Amino acid sequence: MSLRKAYLLIFILLLVDQVVKIYIKTNFVLEQEVRVFDWFRIVFIENEGMAWGTKIPNWLGGKLALTLFRLLAVTAIGFWLWDSVQKKYSNYLIVSIALIMAGAVGNIIDSVFYGVIFSDSHGQLATLFADQPYGTWFHGKVVDMLYFPFIENYTLPDSFPIWGGKTFTFFNAIFNIADMAISTGVGILIVFNKKAFAQPYDREDTVFKNNLE
Known part of the structure; x- marks a missing residue:
């Protein structure tokens, strides 16, 4: 797979990710929910930290440290992509890196820019390019909206070890297209x-390669 096609894949994913996020941000109030199906809902939330809502403590730099770390990480991923293409590694590896890079950049855009181009979403629709933005550079919040509660509020039998009698939801994470790409x-x-990390001249990925090229 050529570097040009890898960049095209990244661009398409970024475009879709940002269009969806901007639409949600400007048409949904924070925590507003739309039920599409019982197992699929659109729920607007904002994530201030890392995956699963984890946050970096202020004494470690907080949100700014997280954003700077993401910028360094995506730079390294970009080099990895370039190097893999130059060395003609498997398309499995190149596509994977491109997906991961697209997702990482998609969430970085939120963190870097959203705080200064959007107004607050608490109890109101946010405004794009607002006169009074909700944050500052590098302190934006990541927009999440996809929710797939395949099994909701299921109570485990009392006989079930450890968690017997407790209620749980599967799958209860709310995420975005960038997260899906990663x-x-x-x-x-x-x-x-094995195919992804096989040496360039010792692999058999002809069918996959032909499909992508």
């Missing part, structure tokens, strides 16, 4: 590990 890229690396 998860898909990592998933490809895990499932197709």
Whole structure:
């Protein structure tokens, strides 16, 4: 897969990710929910930290440190992508890296810019390019909206070890398209590990290569 096609994939994913986020941000009030199906809902939330709502303590630099770390990480991922293409590694690896990079950049855009181009979403619709933005540079919040509660409020039998009698929801994470891209890229690396990391001239990925080129 050529570097040009990898960049095109990244651009398309970024465009879709940002269009969806801007639409949600300007048409939904924070925590507003739209039920599409019982197992799929659109729920607008904002994530101030890392995955699963984890935050970096203020004494470690807080939100700014997280954003700067993401910028360094995406720079390293970009070099990894370039190097893999130059060395003609498997398309499994190149596509995976492109997906991970697209997702990382998508969330970085939120963190770097959203705080200074959007107004607050608490109890009101946010305004794009607002006169009174809700934050500052590098302190924006990541917009999440996709919710797939496949099993909701299920109570485990009392006989179930440890968690018996407790209620849980599967899958209860709310995420965005950028997160999906990262998860898909990592998933490809895990499932197709041997093909992805095979040496350039010792692999058999002709069918996959032809489909992408």
